[in-house]
Amino acid sequence: MNRAPQVELNIEQIEQRFVNCKSWEERYRQLLLLSKVLGPMDSQYQTQENLVQGCESNVWLYYANKQLLIDSNAKIIKGLLVIMLACFAQDAENTQITFSQTLEKLGLAHHLSESRNNGITAILQTIAKLS
Template sequence: MNKAPQVNLSIQQIEQRFANCRSWEERYRQLLLLSKALSPMDAQYQTEENLVQGCESDVWLYYANGQLSINSNAKIIKGLLVIILASFAQQAESTQTTFSQTLEKLGLAHHLSESRNNGITAILQKIAELN
């Protein structure tokens, strides 16, 4: 069973998409393209109750029956959510560890603003609370 049914990409497939990126602009473009790989979240779960506190953009997170659903109103965040969901589905390590390692490999870790990092941290903490 896919624990993150909104994404059909593995961490390895995501890394392949970024393999030929040589500049921040290319990585940014890939991140925006990656956002299109996020299947829509059922609108019934996009409620005030499911909003993640600490995010500058709206981010909704819903978890039930072992499956995580997540969405945002911002494209760049959606791209990052794809990486988070792929990290969650991988199960090899903690979602946060896998996500952080992947950001480093993709060359994205040092380009995210402090407010984005704070929002991502809030999302990852919320996911950690689920387990």
């Protein structure tokens, strides 16, 4: 697998999209808009084997040759995956820490449900295990 990254945005560009958000609704809208940025995952990788366990939504994760492909059927999760991929691209070894710090900075951390947080944890643990 040698292809262009699924996300062309870096963390600073993502932060810039949220800088003028005053309310949770505005942040939520930005998250939905971010979901449209996630490039498609080839259907050959959307297999049962690549489904992340512990997520309510379907999340597929494939890692090979230091490249991470990830997708979901849920828009909010896709928006969060864009942030996660940008964190992975910046510092793969510290994706979980960078992601948590970025969610805090964007004002998203305290608005995610327990089940979403559990799913995010499952995704981050899978990334750490595979990379």
